[in-house]
Structure formats: structure tokens, C-alpha cells
Amino acid sequence: MSDYRPCGRGTGHGLLEVCWLVRNRANRLLTAALGVLAIVLPAQLAAPSAGLAAGTIRSIRSSAGSDYTRIVIEVGQATKYRYGTVQGDAAKKLPARLYVDLEGVRVGKSKAHDLWVGDARVKQVRTGQYTDKTTRVVLELEGPVTPNVVSLTTPPRIIIDLKGKGVAAGQSVAKATPKPSPKPAPAAAPGPKAPTAAGSTPKVAVASIGGTSSPESTRVARSESGRPKRVVIDAGHGGRDPGAKGYQGQYEKQTVADISKRLAEKLKSRLGVDVVMTRSDDRYVPLGERKDIANRKEADVFVSIHANASDNKKLRGIETYYLKNSNDRATLRLAKLENGVDMLIKGRDISADADLPYILSDMVQGQKEADSILLANHMQDELVGYLSPRYHSVRSLGVKQGPFMVLDGTYMPAVLVEVGFISNSLEGRRLAVTSYRDAVAEGLYRGVKRYLTDTRVAQLR
Numbered sequence: 001m002s003d004y005r006p007c008g009r010g011t012g013h014g015l016l017e018v019c020w021l022v023r024n025r026a027n028r029l030l031t032a033a034l035g036v037l038a039i040v041l042p043a044q045l046a047a048p049s050a051g052l053a054a055g056t057i058r059s060i061r062s063s064a065g066s067d068y069t070r071i072v073i074e075v076g077q078a079t080k081y082r083y084g085t086v087q088g089d090a091a092k093k094l095p096a097r098l099y100v101d102l103e104g105v106r107v108g109k110s111k112a113h114d115l116w117v118g119d120a121r122v123k124q125v126r127t128g129q130y131t132d133k134t135t136r137v138v139l140e141l142e143g144p145v146t147p148n149v150v151s152l153t154t155p156p157r158i159i160i161d162l163k164g165k166g167v168a169a170g171q172s173v174a175k176a177t178p179k180p181s182p183k184p185a186p187a188a189a190p191g192p193k194a195p196t197a198a199g200s201t202p203k204v205a206v207a208s209i210g211g212t213s214s215p216e217s218t219r220v221a222r223s224e225s226g227r228p229k230r231v232v233i234d235a236g237h238g239g240r241d242p243g244a245k246g247y248q249g250q251y252e253k254q255t256v257a258d259i260s261k262r263l264a265e266k267l268k269s270r271l272g273v274d275v276v277m278t279r280s281d282d283r284y285v286p287l288g289e290r291k292d293i294a295n296r297k298e299a300d301v302f303v304s305i306h307a308n309a310s311d312n313k314k315l316r317g318i319e320t321y322y323l324k325n326s327n328d329r330a331t332l333r334l335a336k337l338e339n340g341v342d343m344l345i346k347g348r349d350i351s352a353d354a355d356l357p358y359i360l361s362d363m364v365q366g367q368k369e370a371d372s373i374l375l376a377n378h379m380q381d382e383l384v385g386y387l388s389p390r391y392h393s394v395r396s397l398g399v400k401q402g403p404f405m406v407l408d409g410t411y412m413p414a415v416l417v418e419v420g421f422i423s424n425s426l427e428g429r430r431l432a433v434t435s436y437r438d439a440v441a442e443g444l445y446r447g448v449k450r451y452l453t454d455t456r457v458a459q460l461r
Contacts, residue, residue: 055105057135060113060125063292068411069121069145070295071160072288073137078156079105083149088141095123096141100149100158105135121145121162229273229452232294234304234406235260239284244309247428253282255422255431256305262441263305263448271449287405295411301375301448302414304406307422307431316424317395318387320380321416322372323408324401371413371457373399378450379417383443390439393426413451417444 058074080103088096107113107127115125123140130136145164152159235257237243243252257279264275276297278290294302308319376399384396397418407414419440420427430436451457 057102057105057107057113057127057137060115060127060137061292062115062117062119062122062125063295064117064119064121067163067165069117069119069162070409071115071117071122071125071139071162073100073102073158073160075102075105075156075158078151078153079103079158081149081151081158083147083160085147096143098139098141098145098147098160098162100137100139100160101130102135102137102158104133107135121164227274229271229301230276230297230299231267231273231301231303231448232276232278232297232299233260233264233267234278234290234294234302236304236306236406238279238282241284244307244422246307246422246432247313247425248432250422250432252307252309252422255307255437256419257282258434259419259437259441259444260305262438263303263444266441266445267448270445271452273452288408290406291408291410291414294414295409299412301451302407302410302412303379303444303448304404304414304416305444306416306418307420308418309423310421311423313423313425316421316427317397318380318384318420319397319418320376320383320399321402321404321407321418322369322376322399323404323410323414324369368411368413372415374454374456375413375447375451376415378454379415379444379447382447382450383417383419383440386443386446387439391430391436419444 056076058076059072060074061072063070063072081100083098083100086097086099088094107129113125113127117124119142121142123142126138126140128136128138139160139162141162143164145162148161148163150159151157235253237251237253238257239253241253243256245251246255260277261280264277267273268275276293276299278293279285290304291302308315308317380396380399384394388394402416404416407416420431422428422431431440
């Protein structure tokens with residue numbers, strides 16, 4: 001009886017025992033409840049932060065060429081999706097639509113990611129909460145298209161490619177489309193207003209250089225459409241991405257920017273071509289935006305200029321790359337270096353990257369691989385050929401293939417030129433000298449000119 005404690009008035013033994021039993025059972029229930037809360041509460045508190053990263057659309061952007069539109073939906077992390085099409089209804093003034101359902105994603109009420117596109121294939125992109133756990137992204141189409149939708153992982157995103165010339169709104173999507181969803185797409189909501197002319201330009205500053213034709217330019221000044229030939233020059237790295245550090249402390253971004261400006265001036269003044277530079281000063285431009293600039297401008301040629309580097313200071317030489325997979329370790333290391341802050345693939349073999357099969361199929365769709373190989377060979381031959389008689393020990397490492405993000409999705413012949421090893425004592429010192437950088441620009445100029453005047457180019461197309 002010493003464990004019994006009175007819980008009320010009374011002297012009867014039976015009353016005390018009943019009170020003890022009640023309190024004992026209550027204590028056990030309270031202890032069990034506290035144990036459950038100790039397990040459940042941390043999980044409940046952690047759930048919102050975990051769900052936020054996985055369930056967020058970070059951005060939606062678009063780019064377009066003469067016969068394609070690309071919509072990129074960037075998400076917090078890898079997301080399951082499905083897509084389908086809905087035919088237009090001219091009587092109800094409803095356009096044909098392509099939709100993509102993103103599982104586990106919430107878009108909210110702000111519609112912050114709605115996007116006006118306004119090209120020949122897509123009018124606008126709308127977002128909405130289709131179910132509690134699914135966000136629907138709807139593309140209002142201007143006419144028949146052939147869609148291709150894939151997911152990529154670095155960074156996590158859904159790529160929607162639409163091929164076709166585009167026709168009047170209200171017609172149905174081409175029959176060769178993915179299987180439709182069992183649920184109908186939501187009715188079209190009011191879309192954002194069409195942007196002004198300024199709003200339709202790229203977000204980064206683009207320097208466009210035009211010039212008058214000289215006698216040397218008579219054969220290459222005009223494209224088949226009648227406009228001047230257009231060359232996009234991409235000076236690698238920039239801003240917060242300095243690239244490799246040179247033998248004498250100079251950074252790759254500074255060296256290639258100077259070479260790019262010199263190349264642009266030569267092309268403009270001597271060939272009369274239209275030159276567009278992805279960056280004209282020391283600013284950071286994402287790799288995806290660089291190739292998007294080339295696509296928007298419908299460039300005839302895209303040349304990305306870089307300087308190589310290695311921990312082995314004895315390595316030197318000039319090499320030119322076109323887009324394709326490679327198992328060569330040196331090439332993979334270089335790709336990681338040049339893909340820079342955009343790639344975020346430390347410790348992972350780029351040759352096994354999930355994006356690569358799509359990059360390669362995208363290149364095949366563009367039918368530009370043969371053009372790019374021809375351009376790469378001309379660039380390599382002319383650069384090495386110009387420098388060799390003027391400087392001793394100029395080494396050619398040849399034309400190679402590699403998975404470079406800046407070449408991903410270009411719809412024109414595109415190459416990446418490594419003008420030398422900035423980390424090598426010989427080439428590093430040379431690249432620090434103005435006259436040598438001008439000689440490099442001259443060799444690159446001759447490579448572009450040779451490609452633009454090559455009669456095989458028209459046959460390849």
C-alpha cells in the first residue's frame with residue numbers, strides 16, 4: 001500500500017486503489033503520446049523545406065529559330081512528367097494546346113512563370129495547379145508542330161522542342177503526337193500581355209557589328225536568304241567565371257575576350273559579315289543563353305573561343321572541337337573545365353551524363369554535324385597554318401569531339417576552339433602578348449572565311 005497515493009477524500013481501501021489505477025493508466029497514455037510526438041513532429045517540421053526544393057518551378061524560358069521553338073522548364077530537382085495535346089476548336093476560338101504535367105510540383109497563385117512567346121509556333125505558356133500534387137504547363141500553339149519532350153538533369157529541367165513552320169491559330173496539332181491524357185486540359189486563362197520590342201530581346205547585352213562590303217567580301221557577304229552572313233563569336237567564361245588562370249596570372253576570360261574582339265573586327269571590315277558577340281565586356285553569360293543568342297539571331301556560324309589549361313605544365317597545343325560524345329579522359333576533363341559553373345558535376349563522369357544522348361540527338365535533328373566537322377577542320381588548319389611559319393614549336397592537337405554545353409542545341413555549324421594552353425610556359429607567355437593574340441585572331445578569321453567560301457557547305461545542307 002506504500003505505492004498508493006490518495007487522489008481524493010475517503011478512507012476506503014477500494015477508493016484509493018481505483019484512484020491509483022486511473023492515474024497510472026493516464027500517465028502511461030501521456031508517455032506514449034509524447035513519444036509519438038517526438039517522432040512525428042521533427043518529420044512534419046522537415047517536410048515543408050524538402051517539398052519546397054522538389055516542388056518549385058524555378059524558371060520558364062524560350063528560344064526559337066526559323067523552324068523550331070524550344071521551351072525550357074527548370075525545376076528544383078528531377079520531376080516525373082507526362083505530356084499530351086488537345087486539338088483546337090475554331091468555333092470556340094480555342095487554340096491547339098500541348099500540355100506537360102509535372103508531378104509533385106506546386107505553382108501557386110502568382111502565375112509568375114507565365115510566359116509570352118509570340119513566335120510562329122507558340123503564342124504563350126501558361127501554368128496552373130491541375131491537381132493538389134500536379135502542376136500543368138500549357139503551351140498555346142499557333143499551328144501544327146512535331147513535339148519532342150525530354151527531361152535533363154544538370155540542372156533539372158524539362159525541354160520541349162517543337163518543329164514546324166507554324167500556321168494560323170485554331171488549327172489542330174499534327175496527328176503524329178504523343179498519346180493524349182485521360183483528363184482534358186484546363187480552359188485557357190487570360191494570358192500575359194505581349195511584350196514591347198525591348199522585352200523580346202535577350203537578357204544579356206549583345207554587341208552586333210555590321211560593316212560594308214569590301215572586295216574580299218563579295219563571295220561571302222550574303223546568305224541564301226539575301227541578308228549578310230552572320231557569325232556569332234562566343235568569348236568563353238566571363239564575370240564570376242574567370243576560366244583558367246594563365247602562366248603569368250592572366251585569366252582565360254580576359255585573353256579570349258581580346259581575341260574575340262579582334263576576330264570580330266576582321267570579319268566585319270574584311271568580309272562584310274554581320275558579327276554578333278555573346279559578350280562584349282567582362283560579364284557572366286550562362287552557357288545556355290550563349291547558344292540561344294546564336295539561335296535567335298539565326299547565325300550561319302557559331303565559334304566559341306577558349307584557352308586550355310592543365311596541371312601538367314608541359315602540355316601545349318591548339319585543338320578544335322565539335323559536339324559529340326567522347327570516352328577520352330583528357331577531353332572529359334576539358335569539358336568539365338569549360339562547362340564551368342554551369343555544369344555542377346564534380347566527381348561525376350560527364351560521358352555518362354543523362355543529358356548527352358539528347359544533346360547528340362538534337363545535333364542530328366539539326367543536320368549540322370557534317371557542317372560542324374568541316375568548320376572545325378578549316379578552323380584548325382588555318383589557325384595552325386598561319387601561326388606555324390611565324391612562331392616556332394606551334395603544335396597541332398587536331399580536330400576532336402567532346403560534350404561541351406555551349407554547343408548544346410545550336411542549330412548552325414558550331415565549334416569550340418582551344419587556342420593554346422594558358423598554363424604552359426611557352427603558350428602562356430605568348431597569349432599574354434598583344435601581337436600573338438592578333439595573330440591568333442587572324443588565323444581564326446581565315447578559318448571562318450574558308451568555311452564560308454567552301455562550295456561543299458551548300459551540298460551538306
